[in-house]
Amino acid sequence: MQSQISFKNDYSEGAHLEILNLLTQTNLQQEPGYGDDTWSLEAKDMIRAQIGNPDAEVYFVSGGTQANLLVISHLLKSYESVIAADTGHIQVHETGAIENCGHKINLVPHAMGKIDVTGIDKVIKAHTDHHMVKPAMVYLSQSTELGSIYNRAELEEISNYCRANNLKLFIDGARLAVALTSSEADLTLPEFAELCDVFYIGATKNGGLLGEAIVFNNACDAAGFPYYLKQKGALMAKGRLLGIQFHALFHDGLYFELAKHANAMARKLAEGIAAAGYGFALTPESNQLFPILPLQVITALNEQFAFYTWEKLDDEKAVVRLVCSWATKEADVDSFIDALNHR
Amino acid sequence: MQSQISFKNDYSEGAHLEILNLLTQTNLQQEPGYGDDTWSLEAKDMIRAQIGNPDAEVYFVSGGTQANLLVISHLLKSYESVIAADTGHIQVHETGAIENCGHKINLVPHAMGKIDVTGIDKVIKAHTDHHMVKPAMVYLSQSTELGSIYNRAELEEISNYCRANNLKLFIDGARLAVALTSSEADLTLPEFAELCDVFYIGATKNGGLLGEAIVFNNACDAAGFPYYLKQKGALMAKGRLLGIQFHALFHDGLYFELAKHANAMARKLAEGIAAAGYGFALTPESNQLFPILPLQVITALNEQFAFYTWEKLDDEKAVVRLVCSWATKEADVDSFIDALNHR
Amino acid sequence: MQSQISFKNDYSEGAHLEILNLLTQTNLQQEPGYGDDTWSLEAKDMIRAQIGNPDAEVYFVSGGTQANLLVISHLLKSYESVIAADTGHIQVHETGAIENCGHKINLVPHAMGKIDVTGIDKVIKAHTDHHMVKPAMVYLSQSTELGSIYNRAELEEISNYCRANNLKLFIDGARLAVALTSSEADLTLPEFAELCDVFYIGATKNGGLLGEAIVFNNACDAAGFPYYLKQKGALMAKGRLLGIQFHALFHDGLYFELAKHANAMARKLAEGIAAAGYGFALTPESNQLFPILPLQVITALNEQFAFYTWEKLDDEKAVVRLVCSWATKEADVDSFIDALNHR
Amino acid sequence: MQSQISFKNDYSEGAHLEILNLLTQTNLQQEPGYGDDTWSLEAKDMIRAQIGNPDAEVYFVSGGTQANLLVISHLLKSYESVIAADTGHIQVHETGAIENCGHKINLVPHAMGKIDVTGIDKVIKAHTDHHMVKPAMVYLSQSTELGSIYNRAELEEISNYCRANNLKLFIDGARLAVALTSSEADLTLPEFAELCDVFYIGATKNGGLLGEAIVFNNACDAAGFPYYLKQKGALMAKGRLLGIQFHALFHDGLYFELAKHANAMARKLAEGIAAAGYGFALTPESNQLFPILPLQVITALNEQFAFYTWEKLDDEKAVVRLVCSWATKEADVDSFIDALNHR
Known part of the structure; x- marks a missing residue:
């Protein structure tokens, strides 16, 4: 148990109560293993419907690194x-x-955590023969490691380039929910999905116990994937654990509601920090904030609040990272702002 | 939802209620990620205490194939x-x-699912130089794929051979609980643990949602393992999910109670099958039974009960596999015996 | 330097003199690296012509294990x-x-070193879902590890099965030359080549210093292979070393002449052994012989001759392996027979 | 055959005549395979003697990429x-x-192809836990990809840092010979060898047909390496091919004589280019030169001479790469300078 209130990340708590309830309700129902259970099959259909692609192949895995590899x-x-x-x-x-x-x-090289066609094209141009690797895929995260969000124009440009250059576009959506529901967002889930070849929908960082839903837009890209899941140790015997979570999250928009809450809490926190006179290393766009604070303020805040010091800028100040989530309490945000103002 | 009662495996249901309760009670408590949470740390201590090795290194992973690789x-x-x-x-x-x-x-080559020193030694003797691989580990399962159990003498012989020949002994304990609590068992958990270098304690097939606890008896064998867990996509952000489960299972002997139930149900089922006049391909020793049934009996039973036909013996009969678990209801066992007798 | 005459293998000497001569003659000619030299390009054309497939893709690598992997x-x-x-x-x-x-x-399981469709089919039938690997290729050697040779009917049956079951057929031809020129052979090089998807033509064991020519019958199977060669450390800077050797070997039938010599020496040796009253564990078919000799005969022969004892049969006798090659001298064969008869 | 005189690289010709002669002389001598031949064993002893480390483990492999991996x-x-x-x-x-x-x-980031302790230390400092890889080795080339040479002070600093930080130091010596014999060199072979854990001595680019001699200074670092060589397809059946070459090269200082010639030819070429009024992108230190030439001069030279255009600087001029080798003829260097002066 931690004595401080934590803004360290978006996976400090367990799962949204709807998930725990559905796990409990269905607990003793006998189901086939390895993802062939009722809940997984239905959850996959729900995802296919909500991305608007009935032909998509969907697989549930346990985490982001596993999904990426x-x-x-x-x-x-x-x-x-x-x-x-x-x-x-x-x-x-x-x-x-x-x-x-x-x-x-x-x-x-990134700009605010994002890459663009200019950078990608330099890599492609530099790889000319079989003494070098052959670039065949572009990977990016939405939202990015730094909390920034690709807008429609940026993603379309990358998507078009990839299609013209025979590159797969793979989008890491461990934090997709906050990207789609940010006030900066100009893409719906189906519009977003259409721009890439494969992406995943993260639950671990948006109210689930664990789980990422990998979506292949074209079934042929998924050929053989079940073999591969098993070989890499990623096929869960009780696949129902993943199916039930996505079932709960994609029912009645819960997934998006949770992300809206995370974004709203982050916005309130950002506004409080700005009002207290502090700036940001990166413009806040989703649930991750990177304010610049004096070192002594950081020390004082750490008595009550846990968060990462991201980068020391000089002997006076540092960038810190504050993360809000589906579980962040408004009272804790208020306390943080309060503590900041009373220093 | 399945209309038949299933004896297909020991992972058809969710988790024991104690686990779900503990998950729910602790749900909103903020905890560090990646296995550094209170529950994981405590559960590891509980396991170290119960195997009687305070120096053991314990890691929780999501499933058996993952643990093995x-x-x-x-x-x-x-x-x-x-x-x-x-x-x-x-x-x-x-x-x-x-x-x-x-x-x-x-x-x-196995005998009843088990291997022995004679077989292992043949492999060692056949590998003589660097044009061949160098055997460096023995892997076995307790209980085995066929539900059989190594007794103390058998394991000691293998253990001694391994130590004399510089081979690591690694025991897959996905079904360790039913092996330790079988009526055939002559080894306690600490006695068992002491015989090998590394083993794991399976929760997925004994009341958990998912999870295997890997135990390295010597800490030096575990050097660097956290790096490796992360690299292979096996490090869970919400490690609490695993820690809480092992905490519940290793509290007050629940883990062993669940296995005793599975074994008791299997024994009752085996006795009923024998009483109905049918034999077994393998002597029942734990929660997996391999009775030999006429094909038409199998067909008739399948109207009510789901199970695997393991191997067709001839045009008349086949070996089937029946598995009991922590969640098997005695009423379902009775129904099965009843159906068998009323054919 | 070895004092015994060696029948241990077919790679105890250097290279045929034609190869050394061509290396020397062309030595100071400047050529592009990595297989784009004149000699490699011409040698590939010569091979394409002699297998009767102008569309084949040919790559030279340094050895058999490298070619296989x-x-x-x-x-x-x-x-x-x-x-x-x-x-x-x-x-x-x-x-x-x-x-x-x-x-x-x-x-x-092999019979005389060979496999057949019955055995292959059992493997295919046993692999039914994604919890098991998916067999996708058949590998065999011509001639085999035991010196036996697949005849036309045997290879055709395997080839037909592979094509019907979507399996690639890959033939290890480290000792292809002695197979094609054996008195048992009923397949020409083009007829042989047509039966598989990919094979290689071994030079290391038939007069070269090193080198195997991998032949893909369909260019699409070779897509990307140059990248892969480089990545695995198999692309030689001075590719001319391989090209020149195959150029010499495929000029004026030298490759086949060398193998005929090896087979002829083996036949003479086999006839001498039989005449001396000894039998064989395997019927001699190419340049490897597996006679059964009394242990004391083996000991006596070892004073003059080096060879491997393959398998001890009992306290009296053992199977030994005798290998002839392009470089075996008829006088050495005569000495061996002589020594055998004077025991 | 190429009509231009090539300065493209140091592997355009075959091998030094001493090597071809020794191959021919020893050709029909029967020898054990896989590196256990007389020549390999002797050549390893010669190398151990010349680096002054009788305990070093030496292995011969076919090329640089193979040695590195x-x-x-x-x-x-x-x-x-x-x-x-x-x-x-x-x-x-x-x-x-x-x-x-x-x-x-x-x-x-490199400076003139070289790295230093400052750069290495930044990497070490940035890798703090098991969510990141663990840096455990430093790799550098002597001479570098750009023809530059680490001097004693530079190498000592890196070597000391590695030893203090438990990092293996591995030096790629594909072009070691020109580094040790350059007019800039201040390290003998034994002095150089002592500074690292493992390095290799390249023959492919200094008069051999193929071959790099990997030297482990401490035998324990080589434990199991023969298994690994075989597994990766790097163990040559006729290991004599490698042993004979290193035998010839390390007899009577031939290896160093060849490199001195390469360096002398490069120096003469560099002086001619400088005298003709052109500068260099990198100060010439070994057998690779990177002069800056006008594009029209390059076009004109290409009628007679082959070389790589390394990097276009603007619409007027480019950096080109000119490489001399053991086989470069002084007359060709003169022709090049002549052609440059008569433009």
Whole structure:
């Protein structure tokens, strides 16, 4: 148990109560294993309906790193590489999972966590023959590692480039919910889905116990994927655990409601920080905030609140990261702002 | 929802209610991620205490195939191989997960699902130089794929051989609970643990939603394992989900109680089948039964009961597999025996 | 330098003089690297012409294990497996190279080193879902590890089965030359080539310093292979070394002449052994002989001759392996027979 | 055959005549396979003597990419990474071979092709926990991809840092010979060898047909390496081919004589270019030159001479790469300078 109130991340609590309730209600119902249960099958249909693609293939896995390594290594030949931001989760925070599956990551310098066609094209142009890897996929995150959001125009440009250059576009949606429900968002779920080849819908960071729903827009991209899931240790015996969660989340818009709450809490927190006279290293766009605070303010806040110091800027101040979630209490946001103002 | 009563496996239901209750009670408590939560830390201590090894390193992962590939590939160098029964789960039912991590499996012919020193020694003797792999580990399951149980003498002989020949002994305990609580069992958990280098304690098939607790008896065997967990996509953000389950299971002996129930139901079922005049392909020892039934009896039973036909013996009869679990209702066992007798 | 005359293998000497001469003559000619030299390009054309397939893709690599792991892992997806004899080189003598590339080998019991459709079909029938690997290729050697040779009818049956069941047929031709020129042979090189998807033509064991020519009958199977060659460390900077050798070997039938010599020497040796009253564990068909000799005869012969004792049969006798090659001197064969008769 | 005189690389010709002669002289001598031949054993002793380390373990392999992937993946655990220059051969020109063996490369920005402790230390400091790879090796090339040479002080600083931080230091010596014999060199072979854990001595680019001699200074680092060589397809049946070459090269200083010639030819060429009024993108230090030439001069020179245009600087001029080797004829250098002066 932690004595501080934590703004460290969006996975500090368990699951939304609707999920726990549905788990409990259905608990003793006998179901087939390995994802063939009623709940998984129905949840996949619900997702297909909500992205507007009846032909999509949907698979549930346990986490983001697992989803990333499965999709990338499933779709690439061994000498093919994936292009990503130098701040991308697969580059920085997955202990070399992609390389361990045999693939090089070609890096593009980020701007606010995002990459663009100019950067991607430089990588493509630099890879000219079989003495080098062959870039065959673009990976990006929506929202990004830095909480920023690709807008429609940005994603369309990347999508068009990928299609013209025979590159798969794979979008890491561990935090997709906050991206789609941000006040900056100009894309609905089906509009977003249509722009890429494969993406996933994260539940772990938006109210689930665990779970990401991988969506292949074209069934042929998913050929053989069940074999691969099993081989990589990603096929859960009680697949119902994943199916039930997505069933609850995609019923009556719960998934989006939870993200709206996370964004609303973050916005309130951001406004309070700005009102207290502090700036931000990155413009707040979703549930992650990167304010710049004096070191002594950070020390004082840490008596009550837990959060990461992201980057020390100088001897006086640092960028910190504050994350809100589906479970963030408005009273805790108020306390934080209050504490900031009474310093 | 299934209309038949299922004896197909031991993972058809959700989790024991104590687990769901503890998940619900602790749900909104904020905890660190990735296994550093209070529940995981405490559950590891509980396991260390109950195996009588305060120095053991314990890691929770999501399933058996994941546990197998992690342990085997973590401990072996690329040219080292693992020795297993030709019926072993890693050989037959893991879609080549071990080979996909780079390691050959050297096969030993099984007897009732078990291997012995004679078979292991033949493999060792046959591998003489660097044009062949170097066997460096023995893998076995307790209980086995066929529901049989290694007794103390058998395990000690294998354990001694492994220690004398510099082979790691790794025991797959996906169904360890029914092995330790079987009426045939002559080993306690600490006595069992002491005989091998690394093993795991399965929760998925004994009342958990998911989860296997990997135990390294020597901490040095676990060096670097957290890196490896993350790299293979096996490190869960909400590690509490695993910790809470093992906490509930290892509190007040629940883990063993659940297995005793599974064994008791299986014994009752076996006695009923024998009383009805049918034999068994393998002597019942734990929660898996392999009776030999006439094909028309199988067809008739299938109207009410779901189970696997394991192997057709001839045009008249087949071996079937019946599995009982922590969740098997005595009334369902009675119904099955009743149906068998009224044919 | 060895004092005994060696019948241990077919790679004890250097290269045929034509090869050394061509290397020397062309030595200071400047050529492009990595297989784009004049000699490699011409040698590939010569091979295409002699197998009668102008569309074949030909790649030169340094050895048999390298050829096997490259072809198998290039053509299979990670969850696909290769079917092979339990005596197959990839199973027994490549230190797990195929598994190290991620693939399981499904074994078929051999008869005289050969497999057949009955054995292959059992493997196919046993693999039914995504909890198991998916067999997608058949690997066999011509001639086999035991010196036996598949005849036309045998290969056609396997080839037809593979085509009907969507399995690639890959033939290891490390010792292809002696198979095609054996007195038992009923297949020409083009007839042989047409029966499989990919095979290789071994030079290392038939007069070259090193080198196997991998032939893909369908160019689409070779897509991306140059990338893969480079990635696996198999692309030689001075590719001319391989091209020049195959150029010399496929000029004026030298390749076949060398193998005829090896077979003729083996036949003479076999006849001498039989005449001396000894039998064979396997009927001699190519350049490898497996006579059964008394242990004391073996000891006496070893004073003058080096060869492997293959398998001790009992306290009296053993199977030994005698190998003849392009470089075997008739005088040495005569000496061996002489020594045998004067025991 | 090429009509232009090539300065494209140092592997355009075959081998030095001493090598071809020794191959021919020893050709019909029967020898054990797989590196146990007389010549390989002697050549290893010669190398051990010349580096002054009787305990070193020496292995011969066929090329640089193969040597790099073997050493790096042999010495690293799967979650360990290797630090290299962003211009490093393993990063840029090996088609992701290192990643295909499972390892991430952490990049350090180069200066003239070289890295230093400041860059290495930044990588170390940035890798703090098991969500990231664990850097465990430093890789550098002597001479570098850009022809520059680490001097004693630079190498000592890196070596000391590695030893203090438990990092293996692995030096790619594909072009070691020109580095040791350059007029800039201040390190002898034994002095150089002592500074690292493992390095290799390249023959492919210094007069051999193929071959790199991997040297492990500590035998324990080589434990199991023969298994690994075989598994990766790197163990040559006729190992004599490699042993004989290194025998010839390390007899009477031939290896160093050839490199001195390459350096002398490069220096003469560099002086001619400078005298003709052209500058260099990098100061010439070994056998690779990077002069800056007007585009029309390049076009004119290309009628007679082949070389790579390395980088176009603007619409007027480009950096080209000119490489001299053991086989470069002084007359060709004169012709080049002549052609440059008569433009």
